[in-house]
Amino acid sequence: MSRLARPTHNRVIGGVCAALARRFDTSATTVRVVFLLSCLLPGPQFLLYAALWILLPSEDKARAAW
Template sequence: MSRLVRPTSNRVIGGVCAALAQRFGTSATTMRVIFLVSCLLPGPQFLVYIALWILFPSEDKTRTAW
């Protein structure tokens, strides 16, 4: 199982969709479309995105930690 880190490449805003795309084996564009469509539904999508942005470490920070 791959670790959830926000990649330094293929970011648009925070890299959350790119990290989730890597984890689930799909493209970042697909994950972004899923997120945008989910925003049409009621719920805390933006709050979840911000929380994941804070919780997922950046790939460049995890490289320097080793």
């Protein structure tokens, strides 16, 4: 499995869904749809997305740290 880092390409907003899709070997579109559907339910989805956007390193920064 690859390390969790936001890609520099294939981003829509922050690259969080693309990073999760790559980590769990699935389509980025699938992760985005699941995230959008989860927003219909009560919960901290936007806060979780924002936290991951802040905490996950960008791919170019993560590659420099490896």
